[in-house]
Amino acid sequence: MPDQDKYLDIQNVDAGYGRSQVLFGVTLGVPWRGGVAILGRNGAGKTTLMKAIVGELPLLGGSVSLDARSVGQLPTEQRIRLGLGYVPQEHSVFGRLSVRDNLAVGALTNRDSQAVNRVLEIFPKLGQRMDQVAGTLSGGERKMLAIGRALLSNPRVLLLDEPTEGVWIGVIEEITERLILLAREIAVVIVEQHLDLALRVADRAFVLDRGRVALTGSAQEVRNDPRLLQYLAP
Numbered sequence: 420m421p422d423q424d425k426y427l428d429i430q431n432v433d434a435g436y437g438r439s440q441v442l443f444g445v446t447l448g449v450p451w452r453g454g455v456a457i458l459g460r461n462g463a464g465k466t467t468l469m470k471a472i473v474g475e476l477p478l479l480g481g482s483v484s485l486d487a488r489s490v491g492q493l494p495t496e497q498r499i500r501l502g503l504g505y506v507p508q509e510h511s512v513f514g515r516l517s518v519r520d521n522l523a524v525g526a527l528t529n530r531d532s533q534a535v536n537r538v539l540e541i542f543p544k545l546g547q548r549m550d551q552v553a554g555t556l557s558g559g560e561r562k563m564l565a566i567g568r569a570l571l572s573n574p575r576v577l578l579l580d581e582p583t584e585g586v587w588i589g590v591i592e593e594i595t596e597r598l599i600l601l602a603r604e605i606a607v608v609i610v611e612q613h614l615d616l617a618l619r620v621a622d623r624a625f626v627l628d629r630g631r632v633a634l635t636g637s638a639q640e641v642r643n644d645p646r647l648l649q650y651l652a653p
């Protein structure tokens with residue numbers, strides 16, 4: 420039985436770019452299912468944290484474990500094979516390939532022939548656009564495709580960096596509802612500027628302030644905490 424509260428266990432993580440340290444001793448636990456929101460103003464270190472978790476940035480200190488296995492020194496592909504899925508803020512689809520081919524590439528490592536069909540059940544809009552070149556999709560459709568591709572590696576923990584950025588408001592609701600459903604099956608970690616959306620998907624929230632965890636608690640506790648606005652203010 421996986422550790423309920425710390426399926427993904429981040430302990431005292433330091434990370435940064437060259438000599439500029441961005442994260443300082445970040446500790447957070449992600450349960451094996453449910454939603455977790457990472458909040459914080461622009462530049463607080465949210466994307467840097469995602470990159471450190473998936474291995475796009477080396478750890479300067481601390482550890483990352485997945486299902487009690489230390490993965491902090493493994494290359495990104497291996498972390499993905501072990502159950503991490505990542506949808507970065509940008510560049511997460513092949514713009515010149517069709518939706519069908521984007522999904523086919525994502526499915527290469529998946530032995531389940533129904534995997535693509537399941538993604539199309541989650542995002543039926545993609546099914547109507549299978550032959551369209553991904554670069555011409557709307558912002559929302561592109562995000563759905565990016566999330567769908569990440570799901571094809573069967574993640575246990577899906578990390579989403581601003582899944583509604585650049586998405587028309589009408590489609591934001593659709594994506595949010597899908598993420599709420601997904602979070603019943605797997606862990607969904609969401610970095611989001613839309614506070615209400617993030618806290619609808621999330622059961623727990625962590626607020627970063629200048630690279631440190633400043634607030635943590637249930638989504639409800641964090642939403643009601645009088646310090647929250649101060650940490651989100653530009």
Ligand SMILES: Nc1ncnc2c1ncn2[C@@H]1O[C@H](COP(=O)(O)OP(=O)(O)OP(=O)(O)O)[C@@H](O)[C@H]1O
Pocket residue numbers: 436439441459460461462463464465466467468
């Ligand atoms: N490639 C990079 N090289 C140097 N510094 C960087 C790099 N990427 C980010 N930074 C710096 O690291 C800090 C944290 O950035 P990060 O992107 O993690 O913040 P964020 O909380 O995700 O912000 P946003 O909400 O604007 O996406 C910022 O000061 C940023 O300028």
